Amino acid sequence: MSVTELKERHRVAAETVNSLRERLKQRRIQLLDTNVADYARAQGRTPVAFGQTDLVCCRTLQGHNGKVYSLDWTPEKNRIVSASQDGRLIVWNALTSQKIHAIKLPCAFVMTCAFAPNGQSVAYGGLDSVCSIFNLNSPTDKDGNLPVARTLSSHRGYVSSCQYVPDEDNHLITGSGDHTCVLWDISTGLRTSVFGGEFQSGHTADVLSVSISGLNSRLFVSGSCDSTARLWDTRVASRAVRTFHGHEGDVNTVKFFPDGNRFGTGSDDGTCRLFDIRTGHELQVYHQQHGRNEIPHVTSIAFSISGRLLFAGYTNGDCYVWDTLLAQVVLNLGTLQNSHESRISCLGLSADGSALCTGSWDANLKIWAFGGIRKVI
Template identity: 75%
Template structure:
């Protein structure tokens, strides 16, 4: 291949790269939906002026018919799981605001939800005194629902909070309305440790968060 041919190919490749770079820039601008003033003008409304320290909502996740009691980000910060008192556990794509899962729960009085460290599973707990684990990769039924892959039962009172142990897909902690917290082995569905209650602990009221 001659030098002239190489130069011609280089120019063509450079032009292709520049074109792709411009297309990527335009795509990013389309996803950047935080231009509140521009949106207000497009709706024939007067834009609200925000100061440099004001927080502006860039996305709204809609579709709830009950109070949203809990939400949790996945480790990559691109998905959200939310629990609401309309009896649904929802998983959202935070970048597109699209709902990927709407899991129907056996009890609408859900108080807490959490993503697993890998983002493959979500957990929820509530007034039914049960912590349920859902594998997001499992098949759905004809209504789009997922059956709980694990159920951590045996709590004597409501589950106010649940959270996976960092970097451990198989261990989860629940906090309860009886001044206790429980460490669970999800694989065996057995309690590993109990903190509070009959054990010496400084908690003197219900544990809502940890």
């Protein structure tokens, strides 16, 4: 068979796949009777009202000398760990801005970090393809550095994300550039389960983010460069429970909704989306109009305690506060006083929902809090 014939067969096959994909997309649309915003309007819901002083930057955490890539809060809400490409993890007291620990990393190219549920250890991963654990109570070495307590090694690509299983200090899930997610037993340093890889239902490109359900720790979702998000059950590692389509770019971030039945995503296509894990349907798209060549990528998202607000960070320095029900932007933190000067790379909400922390390529972290008297939304 000639090269010309092979190219023609490839072209025909590609057209067939695209046609089937479009038909599947239209079929999904037909199955949806409404979306969240239309239903909320039909119920007479009104938008959340925010003024310029309802969310204020109350603290700026300065200490990193490189781009901040990841952050995480402790469950008791008063400490934050941040990872920067200056090669350090810093544990902060969020109330006083004091640095509690400054941990020198074996590999400077860090991409993710996480606090253990008990707040006594932190994990980090990056381009060295391992996830390392530090015990914050361990004595420092002769150079004043905290030693690595455990190294989790088996990924064949960079470690892009990690999260401890809620209420379990000895189990952690990582996502990697090798297209897989792994559930680890930290006490032994061994893999408990591998999700994806050789299994056909796994991701076909780099995994960029994972999020574990707070109500059912056996379920987690992953986002990938293959433009999909997938739902996994840790008891059935051989296949994904469900695959979620809709994005037209890398899915950079995923986050479970507070009720555990939905999750949000953020993508290079400039949109955030809300999916239902029970039906597989896309419930809402959060998209701000921009010029054709000026679409900022979504880097990180978080939901308020009730789920009424969706916080989304973008590569252009904006941080939108979306009304989740009506899909409207109610505030842009990037326009407020003391906002970041560069890309928002990560963000996270405190355990009680009273404060939001954002990290940026400007090497700073900022803590935003609700001003005045306002009920938790």
